[in-house]
Amino acid sequence: MSRVGAISGSQRIYFQQVVERFRLIQERPDTLREAFAHLFRNRVSYHDFEALKGISFVISEGETVAIVGRNGSGKSTILKIIAGVYRPTAGLVKVSGKVSALIELGAGFHPDLTGRENIILNGLLLGLSRQEIRSREQKILDFAELGEFIDSPVKQYSSGMYARLGFAVATEVDPDVLLIDEILAVGDAPFQEKCLAKIDEFRERGKTIVFVSHDLDAVRRLCPRALLIHEGVLRLDGSTDQVLAEYEGVLQQISA
């Protein structure tokens, strides 16, 4: 699998028959003792779980695509594969351009470092150079609106402040592909508005966005196209109205 490979024309993300298999975690030998125990008992004591069962789709430059589905259907796994966090077990994945993943805001913040120190560390983790961070610091500070808290350790931040800072850093990476996973659930209404405005700005600049959310209003507002994932299978790929109609059908089936 090549993460950044030859990819035709305006395609940004290319998935072909992607399978992701996990070994279920409670069964794995965590310590040597258990490993020995398994050795002697001589039985297979794990089982594999297929989070994705052969998913294919293509997302082109400038598209904003939503991924919807129930909890555990495999949405986040898709994002993590695009981000490069997971390697697919089988299938072909190609991603072109710089990817920034908003999978969890402020992942990688160190609680004992100040906001300012964390901006640098987090920026570096997301692939920026020190110089790039310095030149963007003011914009990050403006967006995060932390006031004097910027020089306090982030463990003293409220969850909203934490989220604002995380969002500000991740979007200043200026990616070609932005992955957003259910992060708008945190923060108050003005913050959400600000985030949506930022996402709109990305769209206008022709960036590619993949958006995972249970907030169907936000999906309708932002995304013309959607993918419905159900139990690791791509059930429908189409216009958002079409897909959400199908999704509501799925939800009703379950509650019925």
Added chain:
Amino acid sequence: MRQLVIEAWKNRELIWALAVKELRVRYKRSALGFLWALLNPLLMMLILTMVFSAVMRVPVHDYPIFLISTLLPWTFFSQSLAYSADSIVSNGELLKKVYVSKSVFPIAAVVSNLINFFLSMIPLVLLLVIFRFPFYWTWLYLLIPLISLILFTLGCSFFFSMVNVFFRDMSHILQVVLQAWFYFCPIIYSLDFVPARYRMLFRLNPLLYPLNGFRLAIYYGLLPTAQSMAVSLVCGIMALVIGYGLFRRSQDMLVFYV
């Protein structure tokens, strides 16, 4: 191996930031702060000197310098291992959310301890001044044991950081191994104290060569044989090739097990 150099160079700013963060966090909110990097080896030396020079009467002149010349590089080695063994595990949550080259974490653990090591050279120099001990020209040669030691430490760090993800026992085993290894190395004693028939066994210890290099250059003002220098470099390179090789092979699996 080329892969490692490219990756480390590409991520040099991140590695440095992580290493500095490590030190900052280590010394943050302690009243003496960075002074601990200087005090720690001094206190350690004081204790060991009292035990082995005053109580057990090891027949070595200027024992504190004899001791500290190998104690400092040993501390660098053992601390690097202790830190890097946890480096991947403790950054597990991050690795699940952001794509980062896994190798930066053990490298940063080694770099932060290397900074610590250089800081701890200050008390060594002070000690030499206080004892009116000569600075031999052989100090210039220290670069070779240092490079060997860094390569060897990096190799071990890659290995333990990876294994600890799969078997959490490793960080506990490592503590015991390090303890035993400390006594197996000529730190509180020198190889001359070892009965001749066991000496061969002690020569199998790859750390012996760089550590001896430090002691010879600082304490005796002598150069080791070319053979010994070659062995120490070869051990370092081999450890790195093996350690990094194993690390690289499993690095895509790590995220599923942290």
